[in-house]
Amino acid sequence: MMKRMIYQKLVSCFVTGIILIGMVVFLLLPKKTFSEQENQELERFPKFSKEAVLDGSFIEGLEAYLCDHFPLRNSFLNIKTQFEKLLGKKEINEVYLAKDGYLIEKYKEPVNNEKVIRVFNSFANSLQTAECYVMLAPTAITIYQDKLPVFVDGSRQEENRQYLMEQMNTKVIDIGGILKEHASEYPLYYRLDHHWTGYGAYFAYRVFCEELGLPARELEEYQISEITKEFKGTIYSKVCDFSAKGDSITLFQLPEQKLKVTYVDTEEVTDSLYELEYLDKKDKYSLFLNNIHPLVEIENLEIQSQEELVIVKDSYANCFVPFLTEYYRKIYVVDTRYYRLPISTFINENPAIKNVLILYNMNTIDTDLGVGGIY
């Protein structure tokens, strides 16, 4: 009878061992407060108080804290992902495992359409002299629809983008066509991050120039440099698939430009649009315009034009702005999630501002609170 139990014994001892080791390691391990991997603050140890215990919030906080700080958390996530891949799963944590190594975020049914339309239109109406343009950037789910797993219908985002563009009473810059056209030619989106690449931004810039009657440059005119091949961005963090190959980040520069970039909130002044120290960190996309700032002012010091531009935007604009610096004496880049002053008043008080561009991607436009801050 005892003989029969040998393998149960083995399993039982091993599991007990893992649990005990897990407990001890957890208690001894130093705790981080910020996860580079997920680019967000980790749960802190919940405050202990009578109220928190009684209403259950202490316990909830404790559970989240334990999960966030669990030893080897990423390795465990990776194990889970590999297992699910083995089972043939094509969707993990609301991310599609698409072809050619693309991880593509699911498009959630929009819930804020009417609010977006109202905010954009009232904002445009309140502008006196400046001309307002809206650019809605599709995400990879639209442009790389053919890479989605079989049976997944990725057309909803484009449908909604068309609807939103029809409802705007501003000028609309439709970049869907050109991106589709070049989708197989260049990597327009990162495989592991939710942003578009420099190529994606470049083709958007072509349409922008066309709409505004500006002369656009050919790709060859830029000094193109691949600064890393190891970029594993936000979608990667959701899935944590260790076997995924990193993305390249490519810069498109005009070396003769002399710029002055001012980060108004931190009063930092520099001459570059890129903060290359982010290359050593996980969130490498932040090298464009130094991640998030409520207001960035970019001055071109050697230009005749007196025209100025305001960009109201999400992070998609961070790698798009570099293409525009040669056309405007000054560009104000406004992130309305953090910029709390009325933008339209600011624009109306500065007659030099000739154009306003609203640039959002189709995911953040519905989910980001920043849109509400526009007007």
Added chain:
Amino acid sequence: MVFSSIPFLFFFLPLFFLLYYLVPFRAKNYVLLVFSLLFYAWGEPIYILLMVLSSVIDYSIGRLMDRYDKVFWIRTCLLCASIFANLSILGFFKYADFFIETINLIAHTSIPTLDLPLPIGISFFTFQTMSYSIDLYRREVKVEKNFFSFMTYVSMFPQLIAGPIVRFSTVNEELHNRVIDFRGFYQGSFRFLQGLIKKVLLANQMGALWNMIQGQPYGTISVLTAWLGAVAFTLQLYFDFSAYSDMAIGMGQMMGFHYLENFNYPLCAKSVTEFWRRWHISLSTWFRDYVYISLGGNRKGIIKQIRNIAIVWFLTGMWHGASWNYILWGVYYGILLILEKFIWGKALKRWPKILQHGYTFLIVVVGFTVFVFEDWKKLGQYMQQMIGLAGNRFVSTEFLYHFRNYGVLFLCCIVLAMPFYPWLIKQIQRMKRSRIERLLKGCFAFGYIALFILVVAFLVSDTYNPFLYFRF
């Protein structure tokens, strides 16, 4: 606190067992009691008083019954008092709002509801304490004189929040005298691990599939997808519930207690009658022994028997939650059981086996579809989609997509819902001491360890991990 969570698995459980094994025997019940109260307080700090109250009542009633052992009417009054007290606690905390809403609906009044949060496990512990009083009245158990031992019985954390309903007679002896050895530890922890794997890797995944399907807008899912969803929910409930029982039985074993089995492959029953002999056994036997038999069972003629079955199944439905769909679900089974007993039960036995299985499975899946929707409108809509009356197609690409994502696990669940695993173990044991036997056992051991690591990976990544019994 649920068993399948990081805090329980990596802190509560090891700390408890370290202490439990270290202290001398007479202190073990106290350790168990303190940890059980902590466990309950983890989610329900205030309602712990309710559980203590219920224990105090039934403990005192037990002592009094013992004292007035010879006086029949006092014993009867005490029994009534116990049942009244427990049903009042249950009725007030679980059903008050349900009654109020029903009265409001019928009489067009607007009595405000109480909106009390439901104390977790209330249906389990009140049924346990009641079983003690009734058994004592029937002289089937001996009185418990030590309050702390009794409280330990009521609050024992393994079965506190999701069953099985452990009767006092099952653990009576072991409360005072039990063998705690390595054998129990190995077997118990192995059983616990099996339950944990079932819950995290099977039940939760089926739950995620069901959640995805039932969240789709009305009319957009095909008939096959609707059925896939309904079967997925059935599998989720079975694996979830039986996993909790496995974990409870396993932890009990590690402590030296031997609970009764609660599930016995219900999904491959050949009739509804058989299904209920295999599903949530501790509940159906509770109702059988304390309600059905008390009412006279089948000994007082067919009419009374039908009445008794009807009452039992109305109550069984109601026990599962304070909402009409649970009652409908209970009545549905009551009717089917009556029909099987008196009309087609015998004919059913002559059918080919596969049809008997199919018939039962179909009834069970439809039953759980009624069970899952508390909202009548949603239930109606989902049923329409299942029979294709929602203008939906029979099959569409989204069915293939769901199947692609969850198909492997779905099929695993189907296989494991049949007694395939015990069969396999038996086959392996038959190859006595052969090399293949050792090899296969090695594979099993390795497999279980790997599955445990997967379980941790799933728990750490915070995936869908619901607790289904908060309505019980």
